[in-house]
Amino acid sequence: MCGIAGRVNFLSGAPVNPSDVGAMCDLIAHRGPDGHGVHCDGAVGFGHRRLAIIDLSPLGRQPMQTDDGQVVITFNGEIYNFQELRDVLEGRGHRFRSHSDTEVILAAYREYGDACVEKLAGMFAFAIWDAPRRRLLIARDRLGKKPLHYRVDRDGIAFASETKAFLADPGFEARVNPQAIADYLSLQYVPAPLSAFAGVQKLSPAHLLVVENGRLDVRRYWRLSYARQQTAVSDDDAIEAMVEQTTRAVKRRLVSDVPLGAFLSGGIDSGLVVSFMAECLDTPVRTFSIGFDDEAYNELPAARMVAQKYGTRHEEFVVRPRTADLLPQLVWHYGEPYADSSALPTYVLSELTRKHVTVALNGDAGDENFAGYDRYHAMVMAKRLEAVPQSLRRAGAALSAAIAAAVPNSTLRRGARFARRLADAPERRYAGWVLHFEPSLKRTLCTPDFLAVTEEHGYSYLEAAFASSDATTWLERSLDVDVRTYLPEDLLVKVDIATMAHGLEGRSPFLDHDLMEFAASLPARFKLRGGEKKWLLRQLARRRLPPTLLTLPKKGFGVPIDRWFREDLRETLRDVLFDGRLAGRGYVRMDTVQRLYDEHVSGQALWHFQLWNLLMLELWHRMFIDQRPAGAPARTPVADEAPA
Numbered sequence: 001m002c003g004i005a006g007r008v009n010f011l012s013g014a015p016v017n018p019s020d021v022g023a024m025c026d027l028i029a030h031r032g033p034d035g036h037g038v039h040c041d042g043a044v045g046f047g048h049r050r051l052a053i054i055d056l057s058p059l060g061r062q063p064m065q066t067d068d069g070q071v072v073i074t075f076n077g078e079i080y081n082f083q084e085l086r087d088v089l090e091g092r093g094h095r096f097r098s099h100s101d102t103e104v105i106l107a108a109y110r111e112y113g114d115a116c117v118e119k120l121a122g123m124f125a126f127a128i129w130d131a132p133r134r135r136l137l138i139a140r141d142r143l144g145k146k147p148l149h150y151r152v153d154r155d156g157i158a159f160a161s162e163t164k165a166f167l168a169d170p171g172f173e174a175r176v177n178p179q180a181i182a183d184y185l186s187l188q189y190v191p192a193p194l195s196a197f198a199g200v201q202k203l204s205p206a207h208l209l210v211v212e213n214g215r216l217d218v219r220r221y222w223r224l225s226y227a228r229q230q231t232a233v234s235d236d237d238a239i240e241a242m243v244e245q246t247t248r249a250v251k252r253r254l255v256s257d258v259p260l261g262a263f264l265s266g267g268i269d270s271g272l273v274v275s276f277m278a279e280c281l282d283t284p285v286r287t288f289s290i291g292f293d294d295e296a297y298n299e300l301p302a303a304r305m306v307a308q309k310y311g312t313r314h315e316e317f318v319v320r321p322r323t324a325d326l327l328p329q330l331v332w333h334y335g336e337p338y339a340d341s342s343a344l345p346t347y348v349l350s351e352l353t354r355k356h357v358t359v360a361l362n363g364d365a366g367d368e369n370f371a372g373y374d375r376y377h378a379m380v381m382a383k384r385l386e387a388v389p390q391s392l393r394r395a396g397a398a399l400s401a402a403i404a405a406a407v408p409n410s411t412l413r414r415g416a417r418f419a420r421r422l423a424d425a426p427e428r429r430y431a432g433w434v435l436h437f438e439p440s441l442k443r444t445l446c447t448p449d450f451l452a453v454t455e456e457h458g459y460s461y462l463e464a465a466f467a468s469s470d471a472t473t474w475l476e477r478s479l480d481v482d483v484r485t486y487l488p489e490d491l492l493v494k495v496d497i498a499t500m501a502h503g504l505e506g507r508s509p510f511l512d513h514d515l516m517e518f519a520a521s522l523p524a525r526f527k528l529r530g531g532e533k534k535w536l537l538r539q540l541a542r543r544r545l546p547p548t549l550l551t552l553p554k555k556g557f558g559v560p561i562d563r564w565f566r567e568d569l570r571e572t573l574r575d576v577l578f579d580g581r582l583a584g585r586g587y588v589r590m591d592t593v594q595r596l597y598d599e600h601v602s603g604q605a606l607w608h609f610q611l612w613n614l615l616m617l618e619l620w621h622r623m624f625i626d627q628r629p630a631g632a633p634a635r636t637p638v639a640d641e642a643p644a
Helices: 018-026 082-091 101-119 163-168 178-187 235-252 268-280 300-309 323-334 343-354 366-370 374-387 390-406 412-420 426-434 439-445 448-453 457-467 474-484 486-500 513-521 535-544 547-551 570-577 581-585 590-601 608-625
Strands: 002-008 035-041 044-050 071-079 122-130 135-140 149-152 157-160 200-202 207-212 215-220 260-263 286-291 313-318 359-361 505-507
Touching (some): 002 018, 018 035, 044 122, 071 101, 101 135, 157 163, 178 448, 178 457, 235 268, 235 513, 235 535, 260 343, 268 547, 300 547, 313 343, 323 343, 323 486, 323 608, 366 535, 374 474, 426 457, 474 486, 474 513, 570 590, 581 590
Parallel strands (some): 260 359
Antiparallel strands (some): 071 122, 135 207, 149 200
16 A cells, blocks of 8 residues: 556656656655655656555565566555465466565566456556556556546646645646536535546546557446346355355455554444454454544444454544644645545544554445445335325425424434435435535525536436446445445545555455455345345344344444534634635635524534535635645644543
């Protein structure tokens, strides 16, 4: 796991300055604190920041070249099947100097060409320069675990693990992409291939970028399919197969030359990962959990039950952060507007975990594989209610809107939000449940000038994902859409940035592409049955985890920002939103922002997600657009962090 950056001037042929590539890497040095390297050859410059995980010797350094110096690679990630692939390649005559997975990718490229990516099981973003063919190949892993950004200018192409690296590229001007901001307001993230910076793009998951003969081509090489379903599989066979898939996925992710452990929340996904780790390792698993004083968000007691059952070396921390002091670090590391507030506890947990281990496994993607969110159940229920005449559904939607306005803080509001969507088409229904600022609110929020130069892309982005799905049920279409949108653009960004900010590698067994293909092949009854979400994972949990864990409500990995915006963060929020700078951007109408603020702090309504969205947008502007930062803001230690 590392940070990569580089430039290939395939248009102008101008020589690349090694100091420019080195400066780009310096801005992402947190991703690779164990070493650095730059390789320049005329119009080609590759840079690398190393986090040493496999083969800690100098032979594992990057950029790495083939023996003849003809092919060079800079690589970020881990290839979990590199040893098996190495054995195959040795049988075909390839010889290796190191024990690293990087050298295996080089040999696989020489053996299979671009199809080498289809042989790789893992998380990766890499660039390969094939000197004899004057050819650049850039690739990103199937699910989008590792990020890759690029920009094309009059000289050629520059690429990097994080957008902030471009700040050191002399030809880069930090300007805003208005459409990206509009999408961010809707989705809470900027969706690929867009970036918040004009002229910068993200390479989408499971895509290759090839530059050859002066042309740039981007194409997809893999797609998760829900069409090839094992309709005859029994419950017992599915459970047994899931045990085999999870065991293999976990074992793959235990290969490491440095200490490893696991994030342990109070949910069943991370608990299952720890249970399989305990079976695979000869020594106790090291586990790490974080909690808050607010019991509604505190999962420490549940995590402790799993730790005790499996005898882990468990570390607990109750964090009472001066949240405002952490905001500059969050804004800097995420590099573009990002409004998932669970980034904050993930960032803090990563910092605390890195004090003990260098690799941490997690339970990410259990929900997206096996239908763990309420919206999946809601999609199934809504489908059943489609038999109700549309006129009645519209009347129910109108009544629900009135209820939501009258009782904004009650549990009834969630039911009202569900009912308001019954009259919508299924794809719009789903979108309405996940958007931060849905179109009606967004039209009230945004200025006419901003609306005139942007599209309402939030709905269409999700609708297009629905339309292109090969799933046959609305439940599985929702899963497919999340796997291609919310998972890579929100959740995986959150964990990659938070962990790599501290030089910690995160590994996710439920993101194993073989396991995901298996899950997608199972009929919907193994994901949602009788109202029970994550049915198959819960069968494993009943056999492996403390029974109490299965009765606890799903909390998610959040922070109490609803309360903080009324108390601890109230003044910070007011100062940032209303000092005149947000108003001067031209995006939003301040009367609407004032209304959201007033209604939230007074307890009339819950607008904390929307206010956090606006807060992070404004802070990003101040850091990256109003000034050109030369490096990370001063680190403020987490306040009051202590063992629970």
